[in-house]
Amino acid sequence: xxxxxYDHVVKRYTADLTVVKDFNVEIxxxxxxxxxxxxxxxxxxxxxxxxxxxxxSEGQIRIGERVVNDVAAKDRDIAMVFQSYALYPHMSVYxxxxxxxxxxxxxxxxxxxxxxxxxxxxxxxxFLQRKPRALSGGQRQRVxxxxxxxxxxxxxxxxxxxxxxxxxxxxxxxxxxxxLHRDLETTFIYVTHDQVEAMTMGDRIAIMNAGILQQxxxxxxxxxxxxxxxxxxFIGSPTMNFVPATAQNGSAKAAGFEVKLPKSLPAGKKxxxxxxxxxxxxxxxxxxxxxxxxxxxxxRLGSDQFLYGQVGGDSVTARVDPRMKVDPGDTVKLxxxxxxxxxxxxxxxxxxx
Amino acid sequence: xxxxxxxxxxxxxxxxxxGVPAVLAAYIVGGEYVVRLLPDKLRPxxxxxxxxxxALAFVGFFLVYPVFGTAYRSLFDLSGNSFVGLSNYxxxxxxxxxxxxxxxxxxNVFWLVFFTVLxxxxxxxxxxxxxxxxxxxxxxxxxxxxxxxSFVAIALIWKFMYSYQxxxxxxxxxxxxLLGIFHQDPRLWVQDPNVANQALIVAAVWGFxxxxxxxxxxxxxxxxxxxxxxxxxxxxxxxxIFRRVIFxxxxxxxxxxxxxxxxxxxxxxxxxxxxxxxNYDTDxxxxxxxxxxxxSQDFGDASAVAxxxxxxxxPVLIFNLRQFRAVEARR
Ligand SMILES: Nc1ncnc2c1ncn2[C@@H]1O[C@H](COP(=O)(O)OP(=O)(O)O)[C@@H](O)[C@H]1O
Ligand SMILES: [Mg+2]
Numbered sequence: 220x221x222x223x224x225y226d227h228v229v230k231r232y233t234a235d236l237t238v239v240k241d242f243n244v245e246i247x248x249x250x251x252x253x254x255x256x257x258x259x260x261x262x263x264x265x266x267x268x269x270x271x272x273x274x275x276s277e278g279q280i281r282i283g284e285r286v287v288n289d290v291a292a293k294d295r296d297i298a299m300v301f302q303s304y305a306l307y308p309h310m311s312v313y314x315x316x317x318x319x320x321x322x323x324x325x326x327x328x329x330x331x332x333x334x335x336x337x338x339x340x341x342x343x344x345x346f347l348q349r350k351p352r353a354l355s356g357g358q359r360q361r362v363x364x365x366x367x368x369x370x371x372x373x374x375x376x377x378x379x380x381x382x383x384x385x386x387x388x389x390x391x392x393x394x395x396x397x398x399l400h401r402d403l404e405t406t407f408i409y410v411t412h413d414q415v416e417a418m419t420m421g422d423r424i425a426i427m428n429a430g431i432l433q434q435x436x437x438x439x440x441x442x443x444x445x446x447x448x449x450x451x452x453f454i455g456s457p458t459m460n461f462v463p464a465t466a467q468n469g470s471a472k473a474a475g476f477e478v479k480l481p482k483s484l485p486a487g488k489k490x491x492x493x494x495x496x497x498x499x500x501x502x503x504x505x506x507x508x509x510x511x512x513x514x515x516x517x518x519r520l521g522s523d524q525f526l527y528g529q530v531g532g533d534s535v536t537a538r539v540d541p542r543m544k545v546d547p548g549d550t551v552k553l554x555x556x557x558x559x560x561x562x563x564x565x566x567x568x569x570x571x572x
Numbered sequence: 573x574x575x576x577x578x579x580x581x582x583x584x585x586x587x588x589x590x591g592v593p594a595v596l597a598a599y600i601v602g603g604e605y606v607v608r609l610l611p612d613k614l615r616p617x618x619x620x621x622x623x624x625x626x627a628l629a630f631v632g633f634f635l636v637y638p639v640f641g642t643a644y645r646s647l648f649d650l651s652g653n654s655f656v657g658l659s660n661y662x663x664x665x666x667x668x669x670x671x672x673x674x675x676x677x678x679x680n681v682f683w684l685v686f687f688t689v690l691x692x693x694x695x696x697x698x699x700x701x702x703x704x705x706x707x708x709x710x711x712x713x714x715x716x717x718x719x720x721x722s723f724v725a726i727a728l729i730w731k732f733m734y735s736y737q738x739x740x741x742x743x744x745x746x747x748x749x750l751l752g753i754f755h756q757d758p759r760l761w762v763q764d765p766n767v768a769n770q771a772l773i774v775a776a777v778w779g780f781x782x783x784x785x786x787x788x789x790x791x792x793x794x795x796x797x798x799x800x801x802x803x804x805x806x807x808x809x810x811x812x813i814f815r816r817v818i819f820x821x822x823x824x825x826x827x828x829x830x831x832x833x834x835x836x837x838x839x840x841x842x843x844x845x846x847x848x849x850x851n852y853d854t855d856x857x858x859x860x861x862x863x864x865x866x867x868s869q870d871f872g873d874a875s876a877v878a879x880x881x882x883x884x885x886x887p888v889l890i891f892n893l894r895q896f897r898a899v900e901a902r903r
Contacts, residue, residue, distance in 0.1 A: 319807055
């Protein structure tokens, strides 16, 4: 139950290896914050600095009002779930969960109450005497969660806790984690490389790339208003369409089409026009925004139909009505919804719209 | 050196270099040929025996046969001519606490406890202390170095370390020289029955600590780093982490190393033989057996001592093998 502040935090391993650069985020009390980014971008390092497992090269990390730079991991009152779960293999499930409480010198009956309570919530009642070795991946993951929740920590850290689970279990656990967050009323900081997890779970998302924080915002905010080209391409699946374009008096001209922009840009400005697949549909409302697409691949998902093809030589993905009959090789006329257009500066890659 | 003698042996050498692989190849080819002749069903049960056969023959001839031979001999008198039943054992095991083999047995127990515990303790200490320092490998190489020295040489080194000169004279022995620094009189170490056993055991510990350290250090490195990180986040201090996480996870390895050391302690010979030859109340079973065999030419009694030693080692050996298998199975 505390806020967490990263204040100009830097992590440097050697003079020329900086893996987290000038990191600034304020995570509110009881918030579910997801830290997302491609593998190796420094998410785990950022989390581990908060946990006290890595030193902080520059800047400050605060939990509540307290600066924790020089506080040992064991005194930070933080619980962490590791990607590998890191269960103690020689201890039973019960002892694994009791361990952090024993470290607090809690009385045996109190420990028992808490462990029993957590195991009931997580459905581990029948496994308390087993060793981790004798559990399935999903059960181990629950024990790791249990070991964290028995403590009632100020902050709950999770580093890719679902990546070792199969797809179905991952979906279930995602929902359970959200419920857990609601019940525990604790600050959650959740690290993942999976943008779907980030979008579905986070109250807010912080997106990182190459050690640099790109954007912080609610999932909807980031989806609709990506701050730069990287964020636009990272969030959303299938990814946003990017087409090279030049701005000229109120519209943007690409190789195969020209669209009116909702906001006028300096004429001659070169950049990348971005629009999500769902903005390209089979509903042509305005001839001015129509595209001629040569279809290469048709992907039918039942509820959706995606068309992958070329518009004037640029690759474009469209999401059309699943009942529309299209075959590879066809040329179809599609409409572009101009309300959700993005334009990224070719030099800074920042969003101009 | 007389090289002509070496040259004279060249034909033998050639015969060995060519002959041994030839015999081996002939055995393998011949064995496979025989297996092929058998019906399909029998082959899988016969083939392993062909391969393991030579090893079994060697073990049988050089290990099993001598053990039974020794057991047989222990039932005869010193010259090996007249059957005396168990009377050699009676001689060796009578006169408790100072007659027969009892001094040697007492010292073996002494070795077993102190040698084992000290090597384990120091091995563990060095393994843990060197684990996270940047100069880990040079330090470990240094500590491991004595393992490369034969125990006879180790015993000689320590004889010099313990060497004694009367008070007032320059002390050439390191230990007494150290005492001199603290203005203490030099004292006898190896020749004083009160401390001689301890002095010998210290020498052997010095020679063996590297072995324990290397194996324990490997076990330590086998513990995943995020377990220790998890414990740290869970609120454990470094000592608690060692006691509650590291030590229990190393326990199987500690037991295997420990039982290996116990066996070594039971077999202790070279250090004792070189430093005291069993004098000053430092005799051990292996040295006693050797003395009975060479100095006294008493085959019967020597064999009886040997069998007593074997009987003491076997249970430890079995336990060790079991434990080793358990560790392997847990991987
Ligand atoms: N101890 C270390 N020494 C040097 N570089 C490291 C160390 N730990 C991590 N790195 C580097 O830091 C970068 C970020 O790592 P990490 O935070 O684990 O990324 P991720 O976002 O996948 O969790 C990676 O490029 C990694 O190679
Ligand atoms: Mg990571």
